[in-house]
Amino acid sequence: MSQEKTVYSKLRSMILNGVFDAGERLTELKVCEALGVSRTPVRAALLQLASQNLVIGQSNRGYTVRGITVEDVWGANVVRSVLEGAAAGMVAREGLDGDVRDTLQQSLKDYGRLARHVELSDDFLKNHSAANRVFHDTIVTASKNESLFRSIETLAYMPVQINRVVFASDRDFAIQTVQSGLAEHQSVLAALLSGDAMAAELLMRTHSQKALRGIEHVQEVLGLGPEYRQMPFHKFIGGLGISVVAAE
Amino acid sequence: MSQEKTVYSKLRSMILNGVFDAGERLTELKVCEALGVSRTPVRAALLQLASQNLVIGQSNRGYTVRGITVEDVWGANVVRSVLEGAAAGMVAREGLDGDVRDTLQQSLKDYGRLARHVELSDDFLKNHSAANRVFHDTIVTASKNESLFRSIETLAYMPVQINRVVFASDRDFAIQTVQSGLAEHQSVLAALLSGDAMAAELLMRTHSQKALRGIEHVQEVLGLGPEYRQMPFHKFIGGLGISVVAAE
């Protein structure tokens, strides 16, 4: 892999996992020494991280790291649910293409098979995540709105895939979430098929927002007070003995 | 200004105004020669343009320019209206801070004063754009959702400020749009004040979508058929004798 991409993902992972303090100044040279590369790939990596709001660039003054709080992750998920809801509404309004409908129905079948035998194995989690992803991505893509697609993609630079993390630590929560997720996917598809845009938007938004339940669940499990939203996200997740994995 | 920023804005403007063909390959060296700078600032500029989806980067193979069609601009505006609607809903749900309310009311006053004497002067257009912007930005900021804020900001890399352009070419359209805009701002504020989240979201979304009317209006003025959505945006706008100005 190229240095630029290596630097990018290492830095990204370090930031998300709190290796740097929030607000810490991040000079190019410091990164170069830490990772043993020249400034060129570091500059490129920092530029990309800045466009993802993981570091904040000041003209002529380098970068500072932006600490990611639970609230940030929460907020990103809220936006994602709004956008996915809008996508569903558009698709319902325009009508379902045959192949899109087929893809969605297939993903529901896959999802249904998984829902009958929930496990906590890596394999299961991967398959579930994949089936879920197909459903969501297909709808977003079917909206044929490039800006919408890109906006959601950009949100994924935040650690938004919370459920996959939480599942690993709580079987009961996983079972319940997977099963209600199936029902929700089904009702979204029904709304899409009937062309009911308002219902599709509302159902999809509500379903997508369920990811937030994962955050609340972790809060409950860890017995945290209401100030938990200001916590660095990696510490929050760290309470389960899990580290933040970069998306992508 | 630094070379990097100069290159960035020149390239950006060139892309938006169709100096390059859609899909044209854009090598670093070509840009260097065209603008007379070294590869370093060019690389940085291209990286940023890629993150804004104005060029598409292929690993090891440089970049190709992405032609911006009317549909792209339309789509970006649709997303913006969804997000601004969501912001209004959140603000209504959380309740209006005193200073936010004051800012909104002040912007309504300014807007109202402008609505009584619509002109097509540069000064008027600037003031109107500013008052309008304050209203929209204040609501988005008041939602206290960084991801939401950033998503909207990112959309502005597309040429979304369509009305300002259209106003300049059609007084009647400007008068009508400004006046209905005032009424819409007022009803949004009323919904925010009464804490009616659903109404606030719907009203704001609908209002924000009015920008699309500007596009339709240009279509009508130019007498274009339904295939106009596939047109390069700069040609579309060029029909009015206007070039695309970069936001920011």
Added chain:
DNA sequence: TCCGCAATTATTGTATACATTCAGAGCGGG
């Protein structure tokens, strides 16, 4: 002691030489 100016220094901005990679042309064998 405090303020303001100037020298210093840390850090980014820029140019460029060299390394690496990948697409495509050209050649040779089947």
Added chain:
DNA sequence: CCCGCTCTGAATGTATACAATAATTGCGGA
């Protein structure tokens, strides 16, 4: 004639020297 290999070259990837800039330090005077 076609397939596949190698070689070539154009382009990006990387390192680094040098320039420009802005914060900081330290000095001197009030």
